[in-house]
Every structure is written in structure tokens, then in C-alpha cells.
Amino acid sequence: MLSRIAESLFWIGRYVERAESTARILDVHVHRVLEDPWLDGASAGRELLAAMGQPADFGLSVDSRRVTETLAYDPDRPFSITGALCAARENARTARVVVSSDVWECLNVTWNDLPHTEELARRMGPHVFFRYVRERTAMLAGLVDATLARDDGWRFLVLGRSLERVDMTSRLLSSSISDHPHSQSWISLLRSCGAHEAYLRTYRRAVDASRVAEFLLLDRLFPRSVYWSLALAEQILAELDGGRGRGSPRSTVDDTARRLVGRTRTELEFHSVDDLVADMPDLLASLQSTCSTVSAEVTARYFAREAPRSWAMEVPA
Amino acid sequence: MSWQIRIEHSTGYRYASPVLSSYNEVRIIPQTADAQLTLEATVRTEPAATTYRYWDYWGTQVTAFDLHTPHTELVVTGRSIVQTATAPVRPTDTPTWAQLASDPVADEFVEYLRPSASTGDDPALVEAARELAARHSPSEFIPAVGDWVRERLTYRPGTTGVHTAAVEAWHQGEGVCQDFAHLALVLMRAAGMPARYVSGYQHPSASAAVGETVAGQSHAWVEGWIGEWWGFDPTNAVPAGEQHVVVARGRDYNDVPPMRGVYSGGASTSLGVTVNVTRLA
Amino acid sequence: MADLFEGYPAEAAATAAWDEVFETSNTPREVYAALYDALQPLTSADLAARKAALDRAFRDAGITFNLFGEERPFPLDLVPRLIADDEWSVIERGVTQRVLALEAFLADLYGSAEVLADGIVPRRLVLTSAHYHRAAHGIDPPNGVRAHVSGIDLIRDEAGRFRVLEDNVRVPSEVSYVVENRRAMTRVFPELFATHRVRPVADYATHLLHALRASAPPEVADPTVVVLTPGVYNSAYFEHALLARQMGVELVEGRDLSVRDNKVTMRTTEGEQPVHVVYRRVDDDWLDPVHFRPESMVGCAGLVNAARAGHVTIANALGNGVADDKLMYTYVPELIRYYLGEEPILANVDTYRLEDPDQRAHVLDHLDSLVVKPVDGSGGKGIVIGPQASDEELAALRERVSEDPRGWIAQRVVRLSTSPTLADERLGPRHVDLRPFAVNDGNRVWVLPGGLTRVALPRGSLVVNSSQGGGSKDTWVLAGDPGRGVPQAPPGRIPVGNVRPAAGPDLGPVDSSDQQQQQQQNQSHQHQSHRHQSHRHQAVRRNLVAQESGDAAC
Known part of the structure; x- marks a missing residue:
């Protein structure tokens, strides 16, 4: 597979996951601000923006409208939903030859209908928009599952998705770190990951901070947990590395990205549940930095991006 | 009377930053045509490269080569031995x-x-x-x-x-x-x-x-x-x-530049051209 | 009742052009009889609704082109253009003949140039063509093919004769619209196909891939073909992606390729992989910074010498543009006689060579009644249609032609044939041309049955180029009667004697007996239970039905 195309697939995975996660997070945030009379909407909004890496200026009032504008509609930023979907579509255009027509059309239609949906959401409330994004991304995931061969192209796409999911879940957790352990917001957190029902069936008891953290970070079976995503990323990196690695299979893992993901996954796996809440700030920060390092390593190794060559004429003698 | 001449022609460039790749064509091999006979001709480059020769539209022998190891200087040297001929008499029975x-x-x-x-x-x-x-x-x-x-x-x-x-x-x-x-x-x-x-x-x-x-x-x-x-x-x-x-x-x-090429890297300056000739016979 | 065709024949007759559909007022030509019958009962609202569905499908699939910075669905008119099999076989033979002559001409020009020595074409003409590339001299394509793909533009004149308007053997484009138009038409107008036997166009990519593989360096057993695109921002990117996808080959940009020691490779996740055939959609001037524009970033340095060394094939070959020169076009009938010893099957449009002082004088005296074209313009650029030009335009043209007579040709204004086209909710006559595509694999020239019919959408306009507001029509070459010896596409299915019915798909466990269900339901609203149940069954059945018709529409 062409390196350039592989890179596009990786970023389709990342951007689509980003759009979906952001839609989930925002949906919950907006409704929480509406439903919870005791919640300070402004500070929650400020925390959310900070967790997403888009801190608001100090003087600015951060109501949920502003949060939505920034994280949902802003077309010029690749971390807003609109921006992420545009970027995903552009990458799909580049990789048009390897993504199936179903996948391409799904993304293209999603992109075509964004302005209309945004307009609708401005009249009828943002939920319309979030729901649209969730449905379309779910459809896309289904089409990826049903119509892409399990070749390297698919692997890069899923690798991008897994890394982004780790990153997004950790950002989500860090937006709630300061909440009271029994606060309503932990339920919101679960909801935004689509994990509330799964959590209840797993623990069969009331929601509290340490269990939520445990579930979202460590659960072995839930596909949006950090552990699950890391394990998937690790497996894919191993498959990509297989047959390519130079190191002996009997000694250490040669591939930096794979080593990093494996180490992080192991650290999580053997982390004591009791310390989880206390260690969380550091843990989440390190998860986020792991994601970007791994992304950079994968880029360097597989996408072999070179600065665009520009040619100069030799000056005549 | 014909002469035999040995020619050593060298031309070079220096680059402000390392060149990652370059593609060049040199036209410095004397022709064998009419009364002129090229007995020997080689083109060497520093850094060394595999060269490829072809005759272009104008009948010139072109030496093409590409480099992919980073370098900050490129020198091309052509050596040849040529037998030349006396100037033909200017024809007088010419078209009007x-x-x-x-x-x-x-x-x-x-x-x-x-x-x-x-x-x-x-x-x-x-x-x-x-x-x-x-x-x-x-x-x-x-x-x-x-x-x-x-x-x-x-x-x-x-x-x-x-x-x-x-x-x-x-x-x-x-x-x-x-x-x-x-x-x-x-x-x-x-x-x-x-x-x-x-x-x-x-x-x-x-x-x-x-x-x-x-x-x-x-x-x-x-x-x-x-x-x-x-x-x-x-x-x-x-x-x-x-x-x-x-x-x-x-x-x-x-149509006949002695050296032409493209490269990606820093600005280039010419190291100048030196030509040494020796009459052998 | 307002008929779709009401007023059409009279309007068509007024254009003084050949009408594709109507022979005389209200009598459609034989080939259009079935189509006419199928269309006539429809209302313009019906057509409009289908048109909307079509645009939507094109937009969803990203089949758009960029017009004035806006992405618009490719304008496909719903009324197809029909060509009878006997007429098509003339076109097929004519196009093939033309391609073979052009191939021979190009091989000669970039080789021993006997055609020039023999004085068939003036040397001056070739050597002053902007697209004659001396860098291509001495590059011998492995199987001798230079025009792997050609697009020969045809028009039908007032007498109904097909004539060649121009040759495109440089980088012929727009074949993707032929393929996509057909796909779209079968979806929005399935019933029209039921009454016609239309020769398929979907296998174009198969033929192209075959020809490209056949052109690979002979020592390569299993050649790697790539499509080279300038990138996603190119207006034809959609086509590049479509062809690469349908051929199952990589779509590369210049930056994906590199050349070492005249071997071409592409950068993949598995390292550098060899490339043997480059189907390039990048113009000559940008293809290789070593030989052409040094600032080119969309090309690949070293590609030309790699081809010269015989390690890679460039398709179409470098320097083909010299044959597209519209002044060269006037010599093609001569070339057919010279190289093939045949008479041209398809005639040219009569053309004035402006380098000839007498012809130039005549043209300058009659500028207001002629079409004047630049010799190397494409996409309809720079064309001046005398009868429609202002005095200032003609004066400017006169000056430019006098300054550079080599740069222009003149032709009489041909009223291109007209075809009914949906505009303002009714059908009106619009002028059309036809671009058949030919693929040469070295053994045989294959002509895609159909080609692109382009339509000049504004009323009375003779300019069909999409960059100038042109549209297109699906072009149907009708298969002849099997008994008449016309070449037939192979049948799609091998008939089997006895169809053995398979067992139906397995069913899951029935969750509850009827009785149990009834009891559950009785808990809440007893009296509705029976109706409810039968509804459910109906719904299931309806689902199946819906699925079936969904299949049929695909």
C-alpha cells in the first residue's frame, strides 16, 4: 500500500473517531448543563474546553453555546466535529482508490449534509446535530466493518481509530477529575461513552468515581475502554510489524510504537485499582502523550513522509 | 594534418545545504562524425554514480546520472582523446x-x-x-x-x-x-x-x-x-x-548545455569549469 | 395534454441542423421509435424528479466537477443519445483507422521521420509544433503503442454524416463520465433499458488495464501499473481515482514515485516497490523536471530517461500532442492514405490552412462566417465563432491570425446535430457532438461502444465543452439482431437446463407460541390482538418485497 494512502486511512480513523467522541461528549455536556440545576455551566464548559486542549480566554464567558460553537461547528479547526469530518472526507478523497465506494459515499454524504444539519440544529437545538453525527459515524463504522478487506489499509484505519479513542476517553476523564466522587457528572461521563448500561450490568450498583475510572480505563470487554483500545492498537501494530521487523522474535520488540503501546497497556493492566483515582491526573496526561508519540512513530516508520521535493536548476557554469 | 588531443574537462557545484537527490545530464563527450574521431571518452562523478548514455535528438551523446546520497559538492569530470581534422577548404561552388x-x-x-x-x-x-x-x-x-x-x-x-x-x-x-x-x-x-x-x-x-x-x-x-x-x-x-x-x-x-540538472537542497554555487588540453600527436 | 415533445420538431427544424430523433415533423427515426414511445407519456415533472434523484446520486458519490469554484454534479441529460449498430460499425472502423494512422505517424516522427522526407507533411509544421518534444526522440515504447487511449471527437453535419472534428491522443479525458452516466441511467430510468438492447460500457477499465499491461517492458512477467494524477485538486481527479479503482491499481502522485538508475519505484508501507507502467494524467510539460519545467512538483524527476532506458512505459507516450495539433489534423486523411493505403472512412471537416496566403486571404475576408480555432487549444479555449462574434472580436482575431498564421485554422460553421434535451421543464433541441474512446493494446484497437455525447446546454450554442457550460448524454449503441452477423457482446449467463431450487435460509427459534403471544397481548389490550398479529406478518412480507425491488434497482 502506498505510504501516502496509508497515512490518509490512519487519519480517517482518527478524525471520524474524534467527530464521534466529540459529539457524544458535547451531547452529554449540553444536557447536563440543562438538567442539573446545581451545576455551574460556565466552569464545566471551561473545564471541558481545557480538557479538549482548547482553553478559553479567561475573560470569556463559557456557556454551552460557546462550547458548542467551538467544539461542534467551527469549520476551521480540525478538533471540532465539522472540522474533523471535513478532514476525514478530504483524506478519503485522497484514499478514494482503496476505501470502498460505500465508505466513501457515506463520508461524502455526511459532509454534504453537514451545513443543512447545522442549520437545523441551530433552530431545533444541538442534539439534532450530535445525533446525526453519531448515526453517520456508526454507519461508517458498520461499512468499514462490512466492506473493507482486512488488509494493511484497514489496519491503519483501525489503528488510527483506536489511538484516537484512547486519547478521547482520557480527555473525557480529565474533564471530570475535579468532580465529587458521587457527582451526577460521572453518570454523564459514562453516558457520553455510551457506557452507562454496560457499566450497570457489570457492577450492578450505583455509580461512583473510582468504579467509573476503573471501567473506562481498565475494562477488558468494553470496546470504548482505554485498555481495550490499547490492546487492539497493540495487536494491529504487531500484525503490521510481523514480517517487517528486523529484530529477532526471541528478543525485545523492535518497533518503537508497538513497544510504547505495549508498555502503557501493561502498566494499566497491573495498576492497582485503589490508586487509580489518586493517580489519574498523571495517568491521563501520560496516556495523551503516549498517543501522540505513537502517532508520530507510526508516521515516521510507515508513512515515510518526506518534505515535498522542490527542484532547482543547477546554475550554469 | 590531423591532431590528436586529450581533453580533461571538469565542472562542479557546491551546495549551501546537503542535497538529498539530484538528476543530471552532461554533454561533454566529443562526437565521432565527419572527419573527427573520438578514440576514448569517460565521464566520472564525485560522489560516484552509475551513468547512463544515450544519443539525443541532435546527435549528441548524453551522459545521465542521479545521486541519492546526501552531498554538498558535486564534481563531474570528462576525459577524452580525440582525433581532429584540418579545416576543410571553404567551398566555392555553393548555392546562390x-x-x-x-x-x-x-x-x-x-x-x-x-x-x-x-x-x-x-x-x-x-x-x-x-x-x-x-x-x-x-x-x-x-x-x-x-x-x-x-x-x-x-x-x-x-x-x-x-x-x-x-x-x-x-x-x-x-x-x-x-x-x-x-x-x-x-x-x-x-x-x-x-x-x-x-x-x-x-x-x-x-x-x-x-x-x-x-x-x-x-x-x-x-x-x-x-x-x-x-x-x-x-x-x-x-x-x-x-x-x-x-x-x-x-x-x-x-540545445547543447554541457551540464544541466535538477536537485533538491540548498542553493548551489558553481565551482567553475577547468579544461586542460594536451596535444598528443 | 402537454406532450414532452410538443413544439420540439418545429423548433429543431428551425435550427437547420440534423436532428438525431426526428426525421420529419412528428416522425421519429426508426432507431428512436421505442425511446419516443417510452418518453412521450411522461410529464416534465416526472423527468424533473428523476433529474433531481440523479443529481443527488452524483453529488453523494462525489461525481462533480468544478465550475467557477463550485462543486456541481456532472450535468447529465436524461434523454439518451442512440446510435444504431450499422452506423456504429462505421464509426468503429473509422476511429480504428484513424488511431492506426496516428500511431504510425507518431512512431515515424519520433523515429526515422520518413513522412517528412517524403514531403507528406511539411517538416516546418512538425518542427514548429509546441507539442513536438525532441526529448521524446529515441524513446521506443516496448510494444510500439504510443496512443494507448485516444478520444476522437466526431460531429454529425447537416446531412447526417459523421465527421471528425479533432483528435485527442495526448491525455484524452472524460471517459469516466461515460461509465458513470450509464450507471446512473440504469438507476433512474430502468424501464428505458427494458425496451432496448444497449451495448455495455462498464468494461472499459478492463480493456485499459489489459492494454497497459501489454505495453510493459517485455522482461517483466507481472508488471505493476499505476495511474499518475496531479492530485486531489485536479479537476479530473475523480476520473483518475475511478480508473485506478476499476483497474485495481495504485493512484500515485509524483511525490510517491522516485527514480534510481532509471528504475521507477513507489513509496509504500513495505518500502520501495517497482513500477513498470505509468498511465499518467499529467501533461508532458510537467512530467519530468529534468527535461521539462524544472519547477514541476507533480511530475517525477528521471521518468523520461527511465522510459528511454526501457524500464518503464509512459502511457500515453511523451510528445503525442504533436498529432493533436489542429493544423496537423488537416493532414490526417493524407496520413491514412500514406501509412495504411486506405481511403478515410470518416471525413474531416473542411479546414483552411492559414499559412497558405490564398487561403488566409479568403479566410480574413470571411471571418464573420467561419469558425476560427487556435491549433493547440483544448476544451474549446480561444475558439471564435464568426457569426456570433462582435466586430471588435473579429478585428482582434484578424490581427492575431495575421501575426501568427501557423497558430490558427478556420472551418466553416457546422451546425452540429441536435438532440432533445431537458431545459426549462421541456425538451428543446440542443447541439451535440460525440467522443468515442479507443484503447490500443498493440494487437487490436478497441473502441468503447458509446463514448461521450456532449451537449451545448444554452439554446443555439455550438460549444459543448463542460468547462464552457456543456452537459452530456448517455450514449447507447444498440446491439443488432443476433442473426445479422454484427459483433455481439458475449451473453452474460450460460443457460442451465434444470434449475434446482435450494432450501430457504435457516430460521431462528420462534420465541413464543401463538398462544403465549396472545396471552401476553391480552394483558393490555385484548381486543386488538388479532389485527396486531396479522399486521406484523404483513410487515415482514413487505420488508421482503422492498428488498427485492431494492435489488432490481441496483
């Missing part, structure tokens, strides 16, 4: 101006009759060409053009570049052999005589001692078609003879 203007000649030599990038027209030059042609037969015309050019251009290196057009050099009143040749071509073509640009080397001394190595130079002169091609060196006012080594012929310099 009217015959040169006939359709078959115009069709066959169309490339050598039309202005090219470096030999653009100018009304004053066309007028001068007409005047000269009126006073000379085609055969006498060629040396006469040489005289005309030498009266108007002073030989002064460094005043023009390889892409200076004939008209510019003429306005400037100075230039090097290339400009002399280009200006001569403008007049010859304006008068309706097929004319081509010749690039090569010149041994500087007509009475060179055998075995003595002296500094030579890349050189350029012209050929006019008067029933056959006849070479004349407007810079030195002599017919092209045993001191002249032909490398390439074309419409003007742009």
Missing part, C-alpha cells in the same frame, strides 16, 4: 542566395533558419544581414559575418551569462564566444542561410608542442550551410579546424 531561399532548403533546414530562444530577431540585425548578403556570396558571407560580429563585440568574460540572448550581448557590446556565435547565427539566419550552433573545445595554440598540457576552454562557434555544413569560429576569425573539438550541435546553447 536564391537557391538557399528555395522551398526544399527552407523545409529541410527549418530548425536552423528560424530564430530560437537565444537568437531572437531584431530589425536592425535583419537589416545588417541583408546588407552583408547583398555584398557577398553565401560562401564569403560567413567570414564577413564573423568580421561584423567582432567589430561590434569585445571579448570580455563575465559580462554575460549562458542565457544572455544575442541581442542583449549586441546592445552591451561585449561577451564571450557563446555570444559571438549567437550573434553570428542571428545574422546568418536573417539572411536566409541555415546556421547552427556548435559547442566543444578549442586548443588555444596553433603551434602547440606535442605532450604539453595547457589550459584550454569550452568553446562555441557556428556552422553555415552552403551546399554542405562549413564551420567558422567568429571569436577567433578562423575556420573550425584541427584545434576545434566538436561536442554538440544545435539551434543555440539551450
